[in-house]
Amino acid sequence: MSIGSVGFRTLFFKEMLRFWKVATQTIAAPILTALLYLLIFGHVLEGRVEVYPGVSYTAFLVPGLVMMSVLQNAFANSSSSLIQSKITGNLVFILLPPLSHWEILSAYVFASVVRGLCVGAGVFIATAWFAHLSFAAPLWIAVFALLGAAILGTLGILAGIWADKFDQLAAFQNFLIVPATFLAGVFYSIHSLPGFWQAVSHFNPFFYMIDGFRHGFFGQSDISPWTSLAIVSVFFAALAAIAINLLRRGYKLRH
Amino acid sequence: MTAIQISNVEKSYRAFKALRGISLAVEEGEFFGLLGPNGAGKTTLISIVAGLIRADAGSVQIHGHDVVADFREARKKLGVVPQELVFDPFFTVRETLRLQSGYFGIRNNDKWIDEVMENLDLANKADVNMRALSGGMKRRVLVAQALVHKPPVIVLDEPTAGVDVELRQTLWKFISRLNREGHTVVLTTHYLEEAQAMCQRVAMLKLGRVVALDTMPALLRRVSGAQLIVRLKSGGLPEELRHLIAHDERNNGNQYSLRVNDYAEVEPILARLRQSGAVIDEMQLQQADLEDIFLQIMEGSAQ
Numbered sequence: 001m002s003i004g005s006v007g008f009r010t011l012f013f014k015e016m017l018r019f020w021k022v023a024t025q026t027i028a029a030p031i032l033t034a035l036l037y038l039l040i041f042g043h044v045l046e047g048r049v050e051v052y053p054g055v056s057y058t059a060f061l062v063p064g065l066v067m068m069s070v071l072q073n074a075f076a077n078s079s080s081s082l083i084q085s086k087i088t089g090n091l092v093f094i095l096l097p098p099l100s101h102w103e104i105l106s107a108y109v110f111a112s113v114v115r116g117l118c119v120g121a122g123v124f125i126a127t128a129w130f131a132h133l134s135f136a137a138p139l140w141i142a143v144f145a146l147l148g149a150a151i152l153g154t155l156g157i158l159a160g161i162w163a164d165k166f167d168q169l170a171a172f173q174n175f176l177i178v179p180a181t182f183l184a185g186v187f188y189s190i191h192s193l194p195g196f197w198q199a200v201s202h203f204n205p206f207f208y209m210i211d212g213f214r215h216g217f218f219g220q221s222d223i224s225p226w227t228s229l230a231i232v233s234v235f236f237a238a239l240a241a242i243a244i245n246l247l248r249r250g251y252k253l254r255h
Numbered sequence: 256m257t258a259i260q261i262s263n264v265e266k267s268y269r270a271f272k273a274l275r276g277i278s279l280a281v282e283e284g285e286f287f288g289l290l291g292p293n294g295a296g297k298t299t300l301i302s303i304v305a306g307l308i309r310a311d312a313g314s315v316q317i318h319g320h321d322v323v324a325d326f327r328e329a330r331k332k333l334g335v336v337p338q339e340l341v342f343d344p345f346f347t348v349r350e351t352l353r354l355q356s357g358y359f360g361i362r363n364n365d366k367w368i369d370e371v372m373e374n375l376d377l378a379n380k381a382d383v384n385m386r387a388l389s390g391g392m393k394r395r396v397l398v399a400q401a402l403v404h405k406p407p408v409i410v411l412d413e414p415t416a417g418v419d420v421e422l423r424q425t426l427w428k429f430i431s432r433l434n435r436e437g438h439t440v441v442l443t444t445h446y447l448e449e450a451q452a453m454c455q456r457v458a459m460l461k462l463g464r465v466v467a468l469d470t471m472p473a474l475l476r477r478v479s480g481a482q483l484i485v486r487l488k489s490g491g492l493p494e495e496l497r498h499l500i501a502h503d504e505r506n507n508g509n510q511y512s513l514r515v516n517d518y519a520e521v522e523p524i525l526a527r528l529r530q531s532g533a534v535i536d537e538m539q540l541q542q543a544d545l546e547d548i549f550l551q552i553m554e555g556s557a558q
Binding site for chain 1: 305306307308309326327328329330331333335337339341342343344345346350354355356357358359360361362400404
């Protein structure tokens with residue numbers, strides 16, 4: 001076994017242990033939040049809105065909430081871990097050992113994916129009772145959940161590297177990540193939007209993640225899942241390339 | 256073999272030049288001291304050696320491996336105890352040390368972890384969360400973390416700053432043992448008596464430059480003289496003796512610390528004091544130590 005793989009696995013394990021030790025905050029709380037969204041929006045809008053033919057509003061909402069939770073928690077995992085380590089200074093324990101840039105990136109991203117999927121699964125289990133769900137194409141569900149979590153995990157690394165204070169990270173999360181997920185069609189189909197906002201939504205990469213993910217449940221989506229996959233994959237590759245480049249240069253980490 | 260080779264290293268923070276072309280070599284098995292006042296560049300230099308900071312110019316090699324181009328091999332050879340008291344509040348002492356072993360590619364390291372904990376009097380804290388430890392205990396864990404991969408080169412940045420006597424003794428006993436077993440040790444400290452007791456060779460830094468680099472005996476020989484400390488019951492120090500005053504904290508009120516090159520110079524000083532009517536209350540002669548040399552070098556070197 002090469003040194004690289006032990007180093008990667010250790011960092012991956014440490015990142016998982018980190019969120020697992022505070023699971024009430026990192027897993028249970030976001031599940032409760034998603035459940036509240038479902039109860040409130042489902043109660044208000046059920047029977048008044050039919051996004052896809054034959055799909056109730058609550059059923060439409062569940063995959064959106066699951067994916068939103070996956071994305072937001074994947075982002076929260078890597079970003080909060082990095083900023084905490086930077087501010088408390090214990091990032092030095094990761095910067096001193098012979099870990100490669102790839103090992104650092106992949107360990108943080110994998111742990112973010114695990115956290116995102118744990119929360120997503122929890123949200124699904126908690127909310128699926130309230131709606132009749134189908135699984136038209138389960139592979140799309142898995143592909144978009146994994147890719148979406150990996151993208152947000154990588155974005156979390158970028159935000160964690162860039163931010164010098166909790167304040168800046170919170171701004172990144174509140175002014176970028178949260179609006180981008182909320183406006184990506186979690187609660188509605190973009191076809192219900194005016195033309196201008198439909199066009200704007202197409203520039204939001206989060207829209208493709210949620211739309212592709214939802215396709216896996218209903219076999220229906222706003223655009224083809226293959227188009228979404230292509231766009232999401234390119235987005236992930238671009239973010240990963242930026243993250244690797246920053247890690248290699250030591251940007252804000254080894255200054 | 257050269258343990259650490261530092262060549263023409265420069266580092267600036269905007270307009271401030273922290274390191275102005277540092278070159279020095281630490282040989283394998285040495286106990287090497289890196290001394291200098293605050294802001295001299297010691298921690299910056301150590302951070303560059305550890306790969307925590309990138310140099311603007313120059314290079315550093317550890318056992319022949321460049322710390323940037325060949326960082327994986329270089330870092331495997333190096334154990335660094337950082338100056339800041341940092342810790343990860345999520346983990347216990349044992350978890351912390353196991354994780355650190357893993358980052359260095361080592362699995363099943365419990366035997367060595369136990370030995371390190373034993374030697375640093377940490378064994379009874381193994382399962383205690385890092386948050387619950389006192390400052391001194393956290394410092395011990397930092398030392399243990401630097402040693403989990405048995406690095407041939409150990410760098411300690413102010414390891415005894417603010418720690419009690421017991422930890423100092425425990426630490427030096429263990430580090431001396433590791434040095435005897437062949438580990439190279441590089442130490443920065445503000446406690447010069449500690450450096451004098453431990454280090455075989457010393458580099459002194461001032462404003463980003465090496466202003467002295469010599470073995471400890473050679474450095475001590477540089478100041479051949481001693482300090483004559485006199486406390487006067489009455490009278491003052493005559494004007495013509497004032498140039499002998501050493502700049503240290505032993506001068507206060509009517510107590511003066513005077514530099515003398517050899518014992519023969521003592522009697523004329525005492526004669527001049529008597530002649531001026533001064534009455535000596537107390538007197539002692541102290542051999543120059545590293546602190547005197549340090550002060551002389553720091554005062555004498557170019558700004």
